Amino acid sequence: MPVLNLRSDSADPDTLPEQMAAIGRRARQAARRMALASAQTKDIALQGIAERLRADRDTVLRENDRDVAAAREAGQSEALIDRLRLDDARLAGIAAAVEKVGALADPVGRQLAAIERPNGLLIERVAVPLGVIGVIFESRPNVTADAGALCLKAGNAAILRAGSDSFRTSQAIARAMGQGLEAAGLPADAVQIVPTRDRAAVGMMLAGLDGCVDVIVPRGGRSLVERVQAEAKVPVFAHLDGINHVYVDRAADLDMARTVLLNSKMRRVSVCGAAETLLIDRACADTHLKPLVAALIEAGCAVRGDAATRAADPRVTEATEADWSTEYLDAVIAVRVVAGLDEAIAHIESYGSHHTDAIITEDEEAARRFLAEVDSAIVAHNASTQFADGGEFGFGAEIGIATGRMHARGPVGVEQLTTFKYRVHGRGQTRP
Amino acid sequence: MPVLNLRSDSADPDTLPEQMAAIGRRARQAARRMALASAQTKDIALQGIAERLRADRDTVLRENDRDVAAAREAGQSEALIDRLRLDDARLAGIAAAVEKVGALADPVGRQLAAIERPNGLLIERVAVPLGVIGVIFESRPNVTADAGALCLKAGNAAILRAGSDSFRTSQAIARAMGQGLEAAGLPADAVQIVPTRDRAAVGMMLAGLDGCVDVIVPRGGRSLVERVQAEAKVPVFAHLDGINHVYVDRAADLDMARTVLLNSKMRRVSVCGAAETLLIDRACADTHLKPLVAALIEAGCAVRGDAATRAADPRVTEATEADWSTEYLDAVIAVRVVAGLDEAIAHIESYGSHHTDAIITEDEEAARRFLAEVDSAIVAHNASTQFADGGEFGFGAEIGIATGRMHARGPVGVEQLTTFKYRVHGRGQTRP
Structure with missing residues (x-):
């Protein structure tokens, strides 16, 4: 009965700060392992996630039924319920999108610049993962898989915070992702979902979980993006408006x-x-x-x-x-x-x-x-x-579009979910 | 008597927010003009700034004498006074450093990527200036010219906040920079210096001056960097420690x-x-x-x-x-x-x-x-x-070293003071 293993929204508000801090620490640990994963291992994991999502069809759709029923009971709009609802075709689309991300070129390890110095030093600028990416979204449960897959492809760990409406579906999807990761020898903690509907968890993510979140990506309407941009203590990849x-x-x-x-x-x-x-x-x-x-x-x-x-x-x-x-x-x-x-x-x-x-x-x-x-x-x-779309730019997929000036601007694809480091290759050189 | 034209520290604390907001708006306006300046115009400006600094030798050194005398009276350490003091050789070094920045390759307008799409669209990623850079520094007055020149070379506007000790010297240097800019047909407001020692001005810069500051660069000791990293609402290029x-x-x-x-x-x-x-x-x-x-x-x-x-x-x-x-x-x-x-x-x-x-x-x-x-x-x-130094990396000069993961990491030279935009070239294409 795998459904019994799903975390329920039983998080105690008193212990929420500790729970969230632990999620942050696990994400940081997982990010270190993800950063060193080979392109092949990441691709196997993404392929495995797609297969697991198909295999878990019954569980995911059952959890989705419960989300939809709860949304109806709460009097949510038909538009929201439509965004929320999964069926076989949509679930197949989610799995296929994960596979498509797996097939993209690995953005990690690319040599972005090579500088040969007169003293013989070779200095390379090389793409490395960003680290831990916090994704905050609303009612579309597919974001769990789409955003999670992009983060993983770029060697990052993701902390996902699903909207209340898609809470159960998102957890079922995240669970399938964790199993796909583990089957490939990667840490299941590379995709964690916040196990509570308590909105205080969002504030904790925006504060950066004690240095364990490197960037926040909000996926949703204007009010969500506005709150994230106003409160976040860490960088945000987002746009508020498209005027x-x-x-x-x-x-x-x-x-x-x-x-x-x-x-x-x-x-x-x-x-x-x-x-x-x-x-x-x-x-x-x-x-x-x-x-x-x-x-x-x-x-x-x-x-x-x-x-x-x-x-x-x-x-x-x-x-x-x-x-x-x-x-x-x-x-x-x-x-x-x-x-x-x-x-x-x-x-x-x-x-x-x-x-x-x-x-x-x-x-x-x-x-x-x-x-x-x-x-x-x-x-x-x-x-x-x-x-204005990552797919149309040839990025394969995008996690969103950013209008900030730093780091990511325009469509945010897997390349924009990396940063860089410098590797200096010497033969014993010293600085005069 | 050019010294009489220097802004004195007469800022009224009650009107400081308005004054700082006005500085921010002028910087944003100046940044728009700087972004469109040709490489040649920027180089003429930097050359002119170097010449003006040499021509203004008497004024700059007189203001520096006043700063040094005040620091002595305040019982500052000899180490601080040494960092603060200018003489002919040091002033010549400052001017030469500005010329050297002028001679660097223009980082603006570089094509960072070119994507040809099957529909015939050509999508270019092109380097553009970051915008408005806030520089907060302590007792070394040369930072005014060094940091200002790097910001200008990359097509940005700078808002400089000098430490109390170097207040008069920094204003004299900034004034020479403004004159060099104007002589080249560029806005003097592209280098503004905060006209008060009131530390509240720092807090306002860290809050981003109502969206008019794009990034903050602290130049100074650990306590300054720590404060900036803790309080800034805008991105920071810095490192706290070099362990x-x-x-x-x-x-x-x-x-x-x-x-x-x-x-x-x-x-x-x-x-x-x-x-x-x-x-x-x-x-x-x-x-x-x-x-x-x-x-x-x-x-x-x-x-x-x-x-x-x-x-x-x-x-x-x-x-x-x-x-x-x-x-x-x-x-x-x-x-x-x-x-x-x-x-x-x-x-x-x-x-x-x-x-x-x-x-x-x-x-x-x-x-x-x-x-x-x-x-x-x-x-x-x-x-x-x-x-670990921008000069040793071949960047020509650096504004500092960053250990953050976003945008700039390692030595921050003129290239790192740019961002990018996408230019899409079409022939009437529409999206299916």
Whole structure:
């Protein structure tokens, strides 16, 4: 009866600090072993995890049923329950995603630089794992496997904190992962899940568990990310908003602008790479504004515009100041006519969230300036903002997208879950 | 009378938060302009700063005299006054160091990766400046110019907070830097110095000045670094300790071990790369322990050892548990005999500070394991720990050495003062 072995939410609040500290210490120990694991061993472990997830189908789906029933009883929304629910197809997808991470190139041990010094020293900069990664997520139980697999591939240990709703499912998945690790001779503690719904555990993770957490990755909605960014004492890989812009320059090809804009806004409106604001150069407003707005509206997008945009199409409603800094994550867009490239860049710098911004133009110099001057993690020329995705960047998979300036910026894949050290190779050299 | 234009320490504590916030906003604005400055413009500015420092010799040395007199009156130590004092030679050295930074390769705009996607997208990862760097330092006024120049070279703005003792000198140097920037058409605000000795300003910088500080670099003693690491809400590039080890393996050449050990410990005892602990493999203790200890003692180094070391030489005093985690920064070393490579690595992981550790051995496999398993920013084989220095790594200059795991690790040179962004080049691609 493997279900009986699952840790239940019986954590005593009085002993929670000790429990969490012990999780941190075990993670640090496991991280040391993971860091030395060969690419082959890690791949065997990930393959084993995928197989274990398939073998544990009954247990995982039964625990998921219990989570879903509890969410229903608690009156959670259908949208949340849909994110929470697993079935055979979804579980197969989770296992396949773990296998796919296993098949990626090993990011550890890459030589990032080699410096030969006049004194004969050879100094290498080599990729090594980050250490212990804390992942805090909400209702999607697949994050347990997806994020865990990425951390393991990069030689790290992970401490996962599942949302209350996915608590049982996540524990069942984490248990399968621990078994897959052990079968490959790696420590099961390389993937630990916080064994309580008590939110105090999140605060302890954000404080770094006494130096045992190297980075925190929040996976979830705005309020989660906001709390993590405000409280974390350790670095955070995250983005708060994706207030992304498409700027249609005077030298834009109208057909291309329409195609890229519609894809940027409407391909999927709920992803962080979706465009939220359209800026149009006044110099091409006469020819481009009306057809672009019409295309948006015909595609089912509500348009909120400045006076010039409203004048171009009576279906446009008024945009308020707040619209320029709103991430709709919905079929809504704010549209503004700007005096040209400088005003477009100034608008993006003042209202944007430094996530992903695109210019549509045939003018190479305008494109060059936009890509140089817009200070976002991703800047694009004649391409959809929805390419903001680790898979689309060729990273294989991503744990999220970061808009911070340090270490990881843009899609965070397995390479971004490593850091580096210097290896100095000498023959007895001393410093004068 | 240029001295009259220097900001005096007249900051009103009540308005300090507003003053500091304004410094932050000006720095952010200046950083945007610096980020777009060409390599040539930045080099002209740095050259101009060096010339201005020479031209302002009288002012800088007069302000320095006032600082020195005040320090004397306050009963500061001769060591501090020596660090504080400038003369013609030292000022010339400061100017020359700024010129040397100007001559380095521009770290901004380097293509760090290029990804060609099957859909024809070309995705570049390109180095861009970090943004605004806060530098907090103590009595050495040269840090104003050294750290400021490195920040500027990498296209950043700097907010400098000088120690009370070097307050006037640092302001005079910063003023010369601002003039050199303006003469090159760059914003003087790219180097700002906090115009007060009020320590509350440090706390405000550590809180990030409302998002206007991207990273903090403390330059000074342990208590400063400790405070910064404990209180900073923004990333910190620093190291707290350099508890560095030399491990003499059973397969070490004795002559090489002696040479490298003496250099690691005694070349300069006060630098962070100095060795503080010698570990000797029991398998070669019979042949190596006595001569190595004798060489240290004859070089003027006090030796504190475990029982085996004390048995080898009566001049060795007893090492206590505290010695293994003490950074002496003095002619003192702790010596321990270990059972072999595994115990050496375990000792380093348990007592070390992840700064710089070296193995002396002719055994390539032992070296490989040591370099892989010791989790320090710098690991060396048959080379002195005192090579832990940006100049020795070929970085030209460094702002310090970092032992954190994120972004910058090891010597922090101009490349480490940059981050990156992704540029996506398309021809109208959309995401399926």
